[in-house]
Amino acid sequence: MAPIQKLTDPLRKIxxxxxxxxxxxKFQKRFSECRMSLAYTRRYSTSFSYVSSKVPDNAGxxxxxxxxxxxxSAMDVALTEDPTTLVFGxxxxxxxxxxxxxxxxxxxxxxxxxxxPLCEQGIAGFAIGAAxxxxxxxxxxxxxxxxxxxxxxxxxxxAKYRYRSGGQFDCGRxxxxxxxxxxxxxxxxxxxxxxxxxxxxxxxxxxxxxxxIQAKGLLLSCIEDDxxxxxxxxxxxxxxxxxxxxxxxFLLPLSQAEVLIEGNDVTLVGWGTQVHVLQEVAKMAEEHxxxxxxxxxxxxxxxxDSETVAKSVSKTGRLIISHEAPVTLGFAxxxxxxxxxxxxxxxxxxxxxxxxxDTPFPHVFEPFYLPDKWKCFEAVKKxxxx
Amino acid sequence: MLxxxxxxxxxxxxxxxxxxxxxxxxxxxxxxxxxxxxxRLVDANEDVxxxxxxxxxxxxxxxxxxxxLKEGIPVYRVMNRSGKVQxxxxxxxxxxxxVTKMYKDMTLLNxxxxxxxxxxxxxxxxxxxxxxxxxxxxxxxxxALNPQDxxxxxxxxxxVFLWRGFTLDEVMDQCYGTEDDKGKGKQMPVHFGSPxxxxxxxxxxxxxxxxxxxxxxxAYKRAKNGLCVCCYFGEGAASxxxxxxxxxxxxxxxxxxxxxxxxxxxxxxxxTADQYKGDGVASRGEGYGMNTIRVDGNDIFAMYxxxxxxRELCVNEGRPVLIEAMTYxxxxxxxxxxxTVYRLKDEVKAIAAEDNPIHRLRLxxxxxxxxxxxxxxxxxxxxxxKIIQAFSKAxxxxxxxxxxxxxxxxxxxxxxxxxxxxxxxxxxxxYREHYPVDNxxxx
Numbered sequence: 001m002a003p004i005q006k007l008t009d010p011l012r013k014i015x016x017x018x019x020x021x022x023x024x025x026k027f028q029k030r031f032s033e034c035r036m037s038l039a040y041t042r043r044y045s046t047s048f049s050y051v052s053s054k055v056p057d058n059a060g061x062x063x064x065x066x067x068x069x070x071x072x073s074a075m076d077v078a079l080t081e082d083p084t085t086l087v088f089g090x091x092x093x094x095x096x097x098x099x100x101x102x103x104x105x106x107x108x109x110x111x112x113x114x115x116x117p118l119c120e121q122g123i124a125g126f127a128i129g130a131a132x133x134x135x136x137x138x139x140x141x142x143x144x145x146x147x148x149x150x151x152x153x154x155x156x157x158x159a160k161y162r163y164r165s166g167g168q169f170d171c172g173r174x175x176x177x178x179x180x181x182x183x184x185x186x187x188x189x190x191x192x193x194x195x196x197x198x199x200x201x202x203x204x205x206x207x208x209x210x211x212x213i214q215a216k217g218l219l220l221s222c223i224e225d226d227x228x229x230x231x232x233x234x235x236x237x238x239x240x241x242x243x244x245x246x247x248x249x250f251l252l253p254l255s256q257a258e259v260l261i262e263g264n265d266v267t268l269v270g271w272g273t274q275v276h277v278l279q280e281v282a283k284m285a286e287e288h289x290x291x292x293x294x295x296x297x298x299x300x301x302x303x304x305d306s307e308t309v310a311k312s313v314s315k316t317g318r319l320i321i322s323h324e325a326p327v328t329l330g331f332a333x334x335x336x337x338x339x340x341x342x343x344x345x346x347x348x349x350x351x352x353x354x355x356x357x358d359t360p361f362p363h364v365f366e367p368f369y370l371p372d373k374w375k376c377f378e379a380v381k382k383x384x385x386x
Numbered sequence: 387m388l389x390x391x392x393x394x395x396x397x398x399x400x401x402x403x404x405x406x407x408x409x410x411x412x413x414x415x416x417x418x419x420x421x422x423x424x425x426r427l428v429d430a431n432e433d434v435x436x437x438x439x440x441x442x443x444x445x446x447x448x449x450x451x452x453x454x455l456k457e458g459i460p461v462y463r464v465m466n467r468s469g470k471v472q473x474x475x476x477x478x479x480x481x482x483x484x485v486t487k488m489y490k491d492m493t494l495l496n497x498x499x500x501x502x503x504x505x506x507x508x509x510x511x512x513x514x515x516x517x518x519x520x521x522x523x524x525x526x527x528x529x530a531l532n533p534q535d536x537x538x539x540x541x542x543x544x545x546v547f548l549w550r551g552f553t554l555d556e557v558m559d560q561c562y563g564t565e566d567d568k569g570k571g572k573q574m575p576v577h578f579g580s581p582x583x584x585x586x587x588x589x590x591x592x593x594x595x596x597x598x599x600x601x602x603x604x605a606y607k608r609a610k611n612g613l614c615v616c617c618y619f620g621e622g623a624a625s626x627x628x629x630x631x632x633x634x635x636x637x638x639x640x641x642x643x644x645x646x647x648x649x650x651x652x653x654x655x656x657x658t659a660d661q662y663k664g665d666g667v668a669s670r671g672e673g674y675g676m677n678t679i680r681v682d683g684n685d686i687f688a689m690y691x692x693x694x695x696x697r698e699l700c701v702n703e704g705r706p707v708l709i710e711a712m713t714y715x716x717x718x719x720x721x722x723x724x725x726t727v728y729r730l731k732d733e734v735k736a737i738a739a740e741d742n743p744i745h746r747l748r749l750x751x752x753x754x755x756x757x758x759x760x761x762x763x764x765x766x767x768x769x770x771x772k773i774i775q776a777f778s779k780a781x782x783x784x785x786x787x788x789x790x791x792x793x794x795x796x797x798x799x800x801x802x803x804x805x806x807x808x809x810x811x812x813x814x815x816x817y818r819e820h821y822p823v824d825n826x827x828x829x
Binding site: 084086111112114116117119121122124125126127128129130131132133134135137149152153156157160161162163164165166167168169170172202203205226227255303306307 | 536538567568569570572573577579580581586587589591594596597598599600601602603604605606608609615627628630631632634635638639790793794795796797798800801802803
């Protein structure tokens, strides 16, 4: 299952020969080229403006970090606090193809932060076994698009370990992290959002952060949670999202949605990058339509916080759910049916899903594929004019 | 900054050179490998391959490696089919007490298989899988492990459970899914598990336990607990992608795990000729860089010796070992299978009669004067009685509280599951007559 990585493959090769001066120079040059090409291609992706999260109370000392650094910081805390903690996956030893594990191997040793062979089912199986035998495990799948070879290990094994043994064995100390979502030019296999595939699996927890503070707090909660967790990281935010993040141990609760903007007319629910799109839509709706939107970041896909959403919809009477993944059986379907069940008497218009189309994720058509702010804005219009 | 990094690198390469030279002196056999992994240190005039991915010499002869021409890996054995030790220095010299336990556990397993197989045929339990013919491979290997070594199994390892002290009550509770089943009646029969006995709960998907065993071994090695991990699987399961993952991860990450393949000739109806083309599973071990041995699985002492030696390699050198135990699946694959459809009954009978692990150990014991026909008759009677007692006891027990259906999905009970539990209870209370509530502990 060799990932074809336009950006990162040169990095991989070069790093192998890092002991040569020329390679080292080349490495630095190519690395900056990669960054440039990221910035260049970003112009084609959905436009959204990143909205920083508020620094939490009692956060202690804080530092400016991008999403990658916040994740590194969370893993750093986990490695310090529990000597059994392991970090592994493809290319994590040199810092990861997205630079999320930079410096960890040097700080904690190559027996705790290490490369595995290129085999996702192996990574998942190895991780489950290590967690079952008492280690705390943070395993990385290089792209969420490549998590499918590990589907059997995650669905049939990790998720059912505790249940099938009557609680005698578990792999609750396991967390799998994986970059997900649109990135502007990732096409079919570097853009997917597979959360709904896993949302159908009792026993798993699925979490997606919207920025650095969230990433740190939620990842640490996943690592410390006693259930196997999958943590999807919107990779377009890795470098573009920067904010003040607590440097120490800091937890955010799982299975709790967060109301980011309060409003009275329409409830907008999303997660990951899409939360920023929805926040902009709320502004547009206020400005152009005088419509007040309530924006909710779901944060945890499974088990999800239906109460916060139902409470909001009981107030607004209208619900729009938006995600990058294809619409048919995307997680919006679950939210929509649950909310119509809970809020039937409060609903004033049909629940709308503004999602990716039921196609594979395309390369040059990405701007037309994504549920961008204009598509969401149109949905708000429809909702209030119904 | 850059200059400092470079200086560091130069220093490092010097250290590497020093270590390599030292090792070459000590172990000339591995000189070639070291030269390869640090190819830049090689004399520039020397005409040797400098590819990072292999440890070879050049050849000017075009020649494919032809596996079909190679003789198979030999089968290690200690006793011949008449129970005679061939090379006295290979006799593990186990005490009468240990050997008697080995024999009793093998025959207990055999009797238990007969009774539970028949009970499935009568519809009293839903499913069963016997171990006929593989009793020696299971118990011989189990006896060589430290009782605290962690075991991952496939499903045909009931003998390992018995050896470690799994009680007949525990077997029956699991097969019946009684209120005393530690697995809470959630899995099919034969999916045993026991943290007290360090045997991870069996699951149906084949080979998934293999990379897990490698990961557990890695955790054990870091915990420096002096233990290893042992992982059983069949030759059919070895065709799964997870087997490849497990072998490769275990080797590259230096995991102290013993992989024991029970090569019994069949995966349900599929003979090994349809399963692989190479020399069995053992021939793959070398390809992954694992120490490997093929053993006569019907020879309990050969299994014992091989497993004990493998354990030493694991624990002392922190590396994986592959044991391929050659044996024969005498029984049907499971109670859902009739093997006469794809193999001849007489052929099975002939193989089982000619080469049987239980019979072989009995001959050894009789030779030593440790066992007689009288003891045999008494033990067969006693063990059957014990099994039937445990069986009837389990049959009379209630099943667990149906609330259990919702527990242990997560460590905690999430709200949506608590709601579903309440809804199920309300519903069943309203329609009680349509549900088998009397067989279950009430809620």
